[in-house]
Amino acid sequence: xxxxxxxxxxxxxxxxxxxxxxxxxxxxxxxxxxxxxxxxxxxxxxxxxxxxxxxxxxxxxxxxxxxxxxxxxxxxxxxxxxxxxxxxxxxxxxxxxxxxxxxxxxxxxxxxxxxxxxxxxxxxxxxxxxxxxxxxxxxxxxxxxxxxxxxxxxxxxxxxxxxxxxxxxxxxxxxxxxxxxxxxxxxxxxxxxxxxxxxxxxxxxxxxxxxxxxxxxxxxxxxxxxxxxxxxxxxxxxxxxxxxxxxxxxx
Amino acid sequence: xxxxxxxxxxxxxxxxxxxxxxxxxxxxxxxxxxxxxxxxxxxxxxxxxxxxxxxxxxxxxxxxxxxxxxxxxxxxxxxxxxxxxxxxxxxxxxxxxxxxxxxxxxxxxxxxxxxxxxxxxxxxxxxxxxxxxxxxxxxxxxxxxxxxxxxxxxxxxxxxxxxxxxxxxxxxxxxxxxxxxxxxxxxxxxxxxxxxxxxxxxxxxxxxxxxxxxxxxxxxxxxxxxxxxxxxxxxxxxxxxxxxxxxxxxx
DNA sequence: CGGTGCCTTGAGTGCGCTCAATTAAAGTGG
DNA sequence: CCACTTTAATTGAGCGCACTCAAGGCACCG
Numbered sequence: 001x002x003x004x005x006x007x008x009x010x011x012x013x014x015x016x017x018x019x020x021x022x023x024x025x026x027x028x029x030x031x032x033x034x035x036x037x038x039x040x041x042x043x044x045x046x047x048x049x050x051x052x053x054x055x056x057x058x059x060x061x062x063x064x065x066x067x068x069x070x071x072x073x074x075x076x077x078x079x080x081x082x083x084x085x086x087x088x089x090x091x092x093x094x095x096x097x098x099x100x101x102x103x104x105x106x107x108x109x110x111x112x113x114x115x116x117x118x119x120x121x122x123x124x125x126x127x128x129x130x131x132x133x134x135x136x137x138x139x140x141x142x143x144x145x146x147x148x149x150x151x152x153x154x155x156x157x158x159x160x161x162x163x164x165x166x167x168x169x170x171x172x173x174x175x176x177x178x179x180x181x182x183x184x185x186x187x188x189x190x191x192x193x194x195x196x197x198x199x200x201x202x203x204x205x206x207x208x209x210x211x212x213x214x215x216x217x218x219x220x221x222x223x224x225x226x227x228x229x230x231x232x233x234x235x236x237x238x239x240x241x242x243x244x245x246x247x248x249x250x251x
Numbered sequence: 252x253x254x255x256x257x258x259x260x261x262x263x264x265x266x267x268x269x270x271x272x273x274x275x276x277x278x279x280x281x282x283x284x285x286x287x288x289x290x291x292x293x294x295x296x297x298x299x300x301x302x303x304x305x306x307x308x309x310x311x312x313x314x315x316x317x318x319x320x321x322x323x324x325x326x327x328x329x330x331x332x333x334x335x336x337x338x339x340x341x342x343x344x345x346x347x348x349x350x351x352x353x354x355x356x357x358x359x360x361x362x363x364x365x366x367x368x369x370x371x372x373x374x375x376x377x378x379x380x381x382x383x384x385x386x387x388x389x390x391x392x393x394x395x396x397x398x399x400x401x402x403x404x405x406x407x408x409x410x411x412x413x414x415x416x417x418x419x420x421x422x423x424x425x426x427x428x429x430x431x432x433x434x435x436x437x438x439x440x441x442x443x444x445x446x447x448x449x450x451x452x453x454x455x456x457x458x459x460x461x462x463x464x465x466x467x468x469x470x471x472x473x474x475x476x477x478x479x480x481x482x483x484x485x486x487x488x489x490x491x492x493x494x495x496x497x498x499x500x501x502x
Numbered sequence: 503c504g505g506t507g508c509c510t511t512g513a514g515t516g517c518g519c520t521c522a523a524t525t526a527a528a529g530t531g532g
Numbered sequence: 533c534c535a536c537t538t539t540a541a542t543t544g545a546g547c548g549c550a551c552t553c554a555a556g557g558c559a560c561c562g
Contacts, residue, residue, distance in 0.1 A: 020344070068398045070407075071484045076398040090391070093271070093384045098391050098489040121383075122376035129373075132383060133344045139386065140341070140349050142393035147319045147327040149401040150445030154550070156321075185508065194401030199550055201510060233322045238349040405518070436540065450518055452541060
């Protein structure tokens with residue numbers, strides 16, 4: 001679009017503006033942040049539970065997830081992350097990480113010093129506001145996931161995850177039509193949904209049989225957004241996207 | 252304790268300081284916030300999904316909860332709130348409420364204009380930091396709840412909720428020994444745990460039979476913190492309390 | 503071409519649900 | 533102060549969604 005889009009952090013700024021515009025000087029200050037980027041392999045840690053994070057990872061490409069575990073090793077994925085998202089605002093002012101963030105696919109991560117971010121926040125209310133909004137929306141997504149895992153059946157849960165992912169990707173300008181979800185094993189999907197991998201396999205098949213989705217390997221394509229979002233009981237209010245262009249699809 | 256403790260908002264300040272100290276002038280600025288307090292009856296709304304909140308409720312006494320619903324009326328409680336907690340930081344910069352907050356018991360709520368809060372945040376980085384930390388810890392609790400609902404069985408879930416509630420009450424100076432959970436019906440408990448009221452009844456009984464808790468009406472007393480927290484798989488790291496005095500109990 | 507990781511499918515099980523009846527407790531009004 | 537109503541909790545019986553265990557298929561890769 002404009003000159004900014006070549007900047008590595010441009011996608012991060014776009015993400016931060018998803019819930020409200022940022023003034024030009026604040027935007028520039030964000031782009032001026034120093035960072036070191038690194039390519040990480042699937043399942044590499046960005047943050048590890050128990051660490052005291054001193055850098056904040058920003059996903060430039062690829063996908064990541066946030067995870068917690070019970071002491072007997074049961075895993076729960078508590079969020080999925082797409083390019084442009086900041087992976088560690090959650091620990092911005094908190095000492096010890098209460099969960100881990102890992103790569104889902106291979107991808108590039110820009111690391112910004114926590115300290116620099118904190119300083120920027122203190123100096124620039126506009127930036128503080130944007131970051132605050134983003135973390136509040138993240139919290140809103142957590143709440144929706146509690147509802148998802150707590151009150152929807154397997155089909156609803158899975159459909160909801162697919163819908164959310166598609167809408168977020170689209171809001172980031174990362175996908176055109178019928179949403180897809182590439183680099184996730186069924187086991188990871190299960191861990192995000194509070195199910196088992198076996199049941200995710202059956203549930204995906206059932207959605208496919210009903211003509212709601214199509215699958216080629218791990219790539220899911222929507223065949224009927226309308227029916228899928230009904231099954232999912234999907235309402236995008238909780239994503240607080242400010243462009244009122246809702247997610248629309250032909251079928 | 253000190254002169255401040257008579258101030259209606261003193262408990263709010265205490266809550267905000269649970270994760271890090273606040274400078275004296277920032278603390279004073281918080282206490283100087285204008286507010287109107289009102290007594291609300293059980294199940295009265297503090298915020299309603301779909302509203303555009305222009306005030307932020309602070310719980311002065313009594314208990315409240317945050318709730319979402321599926322379109323077919325299934326309810327999920329996504330958090331419980333104790334005196335001193337701010338009930339609407341979650342919508343501080345977000346336009347439309349994505350969930351509702353209601354009273355659990357009768358209690359007093361102080362309403363502060365969103366606008367005043369936003370201005371205070373912009374002017375005072377120290378206050379912004381404190382509020383940011385509090386909302387980040389709330390997010391951390393949401394994550395733990397996803398894990399709770401997604402990966403623990405009924406006993407574990409219930410035990411975990413009891414432990415968390417006790418620790419938070421204690422951190423707020425609201426309870427001495429063996430934690431209790433007063434004004435919650437079993438149906439509300441069920442909605443917080445992703446269970447049914449019938450099963451909560453059975454699960455409470457099972458915890459009681461095993462000598463882990465005692466019940467008199469709705470009041471739960473812990474008989475063995477150690478064993479209960481083991482069943483709960485409870486680790487308080489996610490609460491990010493900065494006083495390293497962990498929750499200890501004789502038995 | 504065997505190894506490995508992921509997915510699929512079948513068969514049997516169980517945790518938590520539904521439906522329903524009973525008891526207990528807390529209001530409510532004559 | 534006691535009938536009447538309402539709301540909450542308990543308990544039993546039966547069911548079903550999702551789980552476990554296990555075998556087999558498929559794709560990718562050294």
